[in-house]
Amino acid sequence: MAKSENKTKPEPVDPAAMIAAVEHPQRRADAEVLLPFFTRITGWPAQMWGPSIIGFGRYHYKYDSGREGDFLIAGFSPRKSYISVYILPGYRDLSEPLTRLGKVKHGKSCLNINKLADIDMDVLEEMVRDGVAYMTANYTTAAR
8 A cells, every 4th residue: 555645744834823824813822822822731842743733842643554744733824714722642532621612623633622712611621631641641842
């Protein structure tokens, strides 16, 4: 089987510059809050992953199929309609904090938030810390 490369890779773009270019004023303002929030919680510098995801840390994965690569441990993306917050490895044990978080939609490893005022930032911090702790305990990780 031919190995395909991960399409979302680190990019040499300044995350603050990307945030400054976000057109939607609420998404830009929320991203300006999330940048130092994630930096403080993870202790890692921000790194662009692809054109729109601001990631923190990196982990190496390898599937049984042989596919392997690197991906961010936590991060966010100011999208047009919402902010996506990425917490890996997903919400395996986080159903209880999700009930306390506030108004969000979520997928396997992302939260879609209309605006930060809709959520409890202390609960988000708890969830991010949990994800980072899990990833650093179970995967080979690095700051960049």
